[in-house]
Amino acid sequence: MQIPPDGHRPGEIVAGSELRRDVTVWGSYMWGYAAVGADIYTALGIITLAALGLAPLAFLAAGLVFALVGLCYAELASSYPLAGGGQYFTLRGLGDFSGLIAGAALVLDYTIDISLFTVVAFGYFNYFLPWISFGHHVGDFTLHLGPIHLAWLWLVESVAGIVLLIWLNVRGIKVSTNFNEVIGTIAIVAQTLIVIAGFVLVWNPDLVAHQVIFHRPTLSEFAFGSSLAIIAFVGLETISQVAQETRRPATIIPRTSIGLVLSVLLFAMAFSVLAIGILDVHTGKPLDFHGREGDSVALIAQNIPLIGVVAAPLAAAIGALIVFISANSGVVSSSRLSYSMSQFDLLPAWFSKVNKKFATPARAVTVFGAVALLQTVFAFFTPGPAGRTAAIDVLADLYAFGATTGYLLVFISLFVLRFRDPFTPRPYKMPLNIRITYKGNQVWFPVLGVIGFLGVLFFLVMVLLTHQYARIVGPLWVLAAIALFAMYRRKRGLPIFKTLPRDWVTATRRVLLEAEEFQSLEEYDAALQEHRERSPGQQ
Secondary structure, three states, X not given: OOOOOOOOOOOOOOOOOOOOOOEOHHHHHHHHHHHHOOHHHHHHHHHHHHHHHHHHHHHHHHHHHHHHHHHHHXXXXXXXXOOOOHHHHHHHHHOHHHHHHHHXXXXXXXXXXXXXXXXXXXXXXXXXXXXXXXXXXHHHHOEEEOXXXXXXXXXXXXXHHHHHHHHHHHOOOOOOHHHHXXXXXXXXXXXXXHHHHHHHHOOOHHHHHHHHHHOOOOHHHHHHHHHHHHHHHOOXXXXXXXXXXXXXHHHHHHHHHHHHHHHHHHHHHHHHHHHOOOEOOOOOOEOOOOOOHHHHHHHHHHOOOOOHHHHHHHHHHHHHHXXXXXXXXXXXXXXXXXXXXXXXXXXXXXXXXXOOXXXXXXXXXXXXXXXXXXXXXXXXXXXXXXXXXXXXHHHHHHHHHHHHHHHHHHHHHHHXXXXXXXXXXXXXXXXXXEEEEEOOEEEEEXXXXXXXXXXXXXXXXXXXXXXXXXXXXXXXXXXXXXXXXXXXXXXXXXXOOOOOOXXXXXHHHHHHHHOOOHHXXXXXXXXXXXXXXHOOOOO
């Protein structure tokens, strides 16, 4: 059996960390907001086009499931504050093979995050295109190749943006927590002003009622719109990804996760209700997002009297910046997650190779950045509806598969860990639990976890039934990851479907010690000691 150059043996847990725990409560929240808060800039237009007058209900259905996902992550990330997020929770609860599938699904999401958010970022940037191109309309930069409406300038911008992100991350330059805090705060203030001004100055409840009654989608359209709406809430994973750099994670992570869930759900509902209750100032008709999916929030701001002339370019500028930051978080997260997977022998150590000059995981950054480039080119060359590019539609279609697959496995891991590992302190538990006895231990079974699991399962089924690209690309991506995993394990003489034995007790103690969660460490040791006294024959 070969030992890789990094020196760790198969099954050995590399839990030590040189990462400084400098992320505060606000910093943790803003790491999440930089990822999730950008989603409304991306999702509003395409979901409103899909779910029509029932768009708010689509957002609400996805938002309620997202809230349960957030509570699940709050429990797991505060109990196991280690980088890796959903992949680590699944590995810990279900074993190596399931951990691989969860990791592969989430990495797919991160690469699509890079593609989709870069495209949308330049969609907001192109709001200014008529001003900087001597009056030309965005449509003037589109080639019509049969059924393909190739927005060639938008494609060039997006490719250049992804290349820039790859270059920055290879060199070790990334968006800092402080920068996230500044931009995120500006975005929250701007969104709040747009929502308040929109409801006060232009929103028409009669128009909302009219759209709900006479502009309703079919059942299949609503199912598609609801399954798309999940992308408005993807990104909560980021808080757990920085858990290893968060001060007192047991206390901070539940607060930031719940705060993020509530604020994002509030903004998503507010913007969706606002969107179907505004008239276009140019046509006198309800807002039409066709051709404006890339800058939908700016379109809303543009139609607000008195402040529209200022609010629209401000919303476009902030949208471009915060969405591009979110694209950068996809680069950071994909490389970090692949690094974590290689440490647990789920991916070859090649992915965790650190560049000697810049001390960054340059290989992982380059590989997954290249995947994002291919996804972007594929999306722009896909035939779309008459008169508009299909790029955002295609990427959004793909985005939901990875999230629903990963979240489903995380919920299953929550159940398993409640039974198999009742000793690890849980500073926060999902509400509404039933106390049961399992193998002599008292276990709290999460009722809301079951509801969340069923909700995510419903959305995964809807994705597979209604998303024409995701139901093909998603499973193929996971199968490719399984093939790579099998070849790597076979080369090293490791079992493919069997989980490697790992010393989770030592790993948990080390993580709690590094996090300075001394009370949790004492509770953990006491629970283990009590278990040993009751069951002297077990370790």
